[in-house]
Amino acid sequence: MSDEDADYGDVRERQLRIIEALLFASAEPLSLAEMSPYVGDGANLPALIEELRALYANRGVNLVRRGDRWAFRTAEDLGFLLRREEEETRPLSRAALETLAIIAYHQPTTRAEIEEVRGVAVGKGTMDILMEAGWVRMRGRRRTPGRPVTYGTTEAFLDHFGLEHLSDLPGLDELKGAGLLSSRLPPSLQIPLPFDGALREDEDPLAPDDMGEAQGDDE
Amino acid sequence: MSDEDADYGDVRERQLRIIEALLFASAEPLSLAEMSPYVGDGANLPALIEELRALYANRGVNLVRRGDRWAFRTAEDLGFLLRREEEETRPLSRAALETLAIIAYHQPTTRAEIEEVRGVAVGKGTMDILMEAGWVRMRGRRRTPGRPVTYGTTEAFLDHFGLEHLSDLPGLDELKGAGLLSSRLPPSLQIPLPFDGALREDEDPLAPDDMGEAQGDDE
Amino acid sequence: MNGSPTDWLDTDAPPATEVLHVDVDGYEGPLDLLLDMARRQKVDLAAISILALAEQYLAFIERVRERRIEVAADYLVMAAWLAYLKSRLMVPQAPDDDEPSGEMLAAMLQFRLKRLEAMRLAASRLLGRPRLGLQIYSRGAPEPLEIARKSIWEASYYELLKAYSAQRERGAVTEYRPYTRTVWSLQDARDILQRLIGDSAEWVAMDTYLEQYLARPDERATVRASTFASSLELVRQGEIEVRQSETFGPILLRRRKREQP
DSSP states (O other): OOOOHHHHHHHHHHHHHHHHHHHHSSEEEEEHHHHHHOTTTTTTTHHHHHHHHHTTTOOOOOOETTEEEEEEOOOOOGGHHHHOOOOOSSSHHHHHHHHHHHHHHHHHHEHHHHHHHTTTTHHHHHHHHHHHHEEEEEEEEEEETTTTTTEEEEEHHHHHOOOOOOOTTTTTHHHHHTTOSSSSSSOOOOOOOOOSOOOOTTTTOOOOOOOOOOOOOOO | HHHHHHHHHHHHHHHHHHHHHHHOSSOEEHHHHHHHHHHHHHOOOOHHHHHHHHTTTSSSSEEEETTTTTEEOOOOGGGGGGEEEEEEEEEEEEHHHHHHHHHHHHEEHHHHHHHHSSOOOOHHHHHHHHHHTTTTEEEEESTTTTTTTTEEEEEHHHHHOOOOOOGGGGHHHHHTTTTTSSSSOTTOOOEEEEESSSOOTTOOOOOOOOOOOOOOTTT | OOOOOOTTTOOOOOOOOTTTTSSTSSSSSSSHHHHHHHHHHTGGGGGHHHHHHHHHHHHHHHHHTTTTOOOOOHHHHHHHHHHHHHHHHHHHTHHHHHHSOHHHHHHHHHHHHHHHHHHHHHHHHHHHSSSTTTTBOOSOOOOOOOOEEEEEEEEOOHHHHHHHHHHHHHHHHHHHHHHHHHHOHHHHHHHHHHHHHHHSSOOOHHHTTGGGGGSSHHHHHHHHHHHHHHHHHHHHSSSSEEOOOOOOOOEEEEEEOOOOO
16 A cells, blocks of 8 residues: 555545544534535545445444434434333324324425315414424425415424435335325326425525414415 | 354344443443443443443544443544634724734834824733734833833734735835825824844843733833 | 334224214314224225215214204314215216216215325324434434634735824824924913012023023924013013113013012
8 A cells, every 4th residue: 555545544534533523422413514614625525424324334323314414323223222211202192293294295285285184274283383393394485375384394303203315204105106195186197295305486485584474365 | 153153243242232322322421330231131241341442442432431431422632623613704993903003013012102102002902802813922021111011013914914024014105105194294203114023132032931911010 | 113102093993883972072173083984994995985984974963963062163064065975976967067076076085085094104104213312312412512713803904004194193193282382371481480580689591590491492482482571571560670781682580679668
């Protein structure tokens, strides 16, 4: 091995250690952009992350992806061991849970659409609980009469339920195949997929002071 | 390798993973007694901990002992990662700018001399800012009663203001020519020739531990 | 997945006969009630008889109302819609009828039931995942970032030179003022002269008295002029005597001898 190679190896090893330390230190998942200033411009962050992920793949702690961010989390298979009974917090109400599932699988979606699926009104408290938990966020406003707020899930939602991407939602393919992600009947040829990316064409951004109150008269 | 060995390896590997996850998830360092229930009676905990410690010895995160307990901590040499400096560009205050200008032209100069030109006292904060900016330094102490500190500019000062030498600072005629000084000034007005070379005859060097505090009773 | 942590999906619904005699409090709306009824048919929702389901629902609402139990409007709206659906299913569609067929309406209801059931299953599966803080843990002792703010100071060369020039100009103006103040007023000169001459009865040259005030060349003229004018005033008042023996010779001053009382 030439000296240059050795140097390169040293640099890379140090970059790996830095990323490891950063991710270990943080309770929240970190994006590549957040880690980048610490390792310098020359670093190939995706490759380093992948190396670290492989290194920890069979450990008690794994490097997991959460949307566009990365975090160390205890291994899934040890869950039963580590489960802390006393920590079971106030369980979610059935209404909140169903609403969360509908938002997750149908996002971006409006309150009216959620109510259409459930066949019953969504109480304001239900939405508040989900937003307070940090799992649901207001994305924008749909460009339809009444400009209803559109809702979607957050990265904290992915983190809490151990999902890498929205596409990891359990049973997503079956639901899609059965045409059950459509909000309209009959199931259209194009089945919408849940989408938590940037605003869509039919969504407007929220104004900074928009607290999600109804606008216009249709909502 | 016999099947038994393989099984033993598996068991041990699993115990290691459990300890790893426990230590990672714990808010406090853990004692062997606290970890023991999770790995079962048969486990040789000290050996497992030692193996884990060695495994992490050169990583970005180390397994460290805290009294009788163990915890993961960011490797010491990477501690700087957790103390990030954020740079913020701010305009120099008028007081600081004026003080800097006087030091530049009148150096080596003392605080009392600066105050004489300015007509107002120079706050400690102002000097601190100029020294922190790296533009002003303490040169030595003047051999006069009170032994006041003499101040001068630095190379960083020249760099920042694009000067090759201190003598590039414009003199009286040039300042008048640039319209910065009125041409109706009394003829007695002199602009000193700044000097940023080695210590002058009336300057003593600073002792290594001299922090610039006033000495004697005249300052 | 180690069991379903949710209990609502797996909780046995009350026996059917009882349900039909109980109020609708336990249901999350008419769709929920319909779904529960459909599940009791123990067949795939796809194979369900929507007509039978509609009849069952209508009969249930009828019985509830017979007992004068209040039913939420949602349930009644659904009942009306199901009655309409039933009529559309039972009466063959006329050729000029633009409204959706009974089959289409039935398919719509079937779709909604399937979709609601699917969302419930999805919710249950979500809850069954290893969840953060329950089975999966983040770092228990995160090491937070300390952010030290460091200021980068900004100043231009022009600002620096301007700051210096402005201060020197300011200083130069204040140095001017004492010059204008050193014009001796007659009163000042008189007071000083009185003090200097004191009780001296000897002839002393005025310049000798003023020695210390004449050091600055630019003040000499004003000092002399004011003092001489004052001395004449003092002579007039009989305080002092003035003598000059030759032109441009020294001006001598002395206290005038007081008349003996």
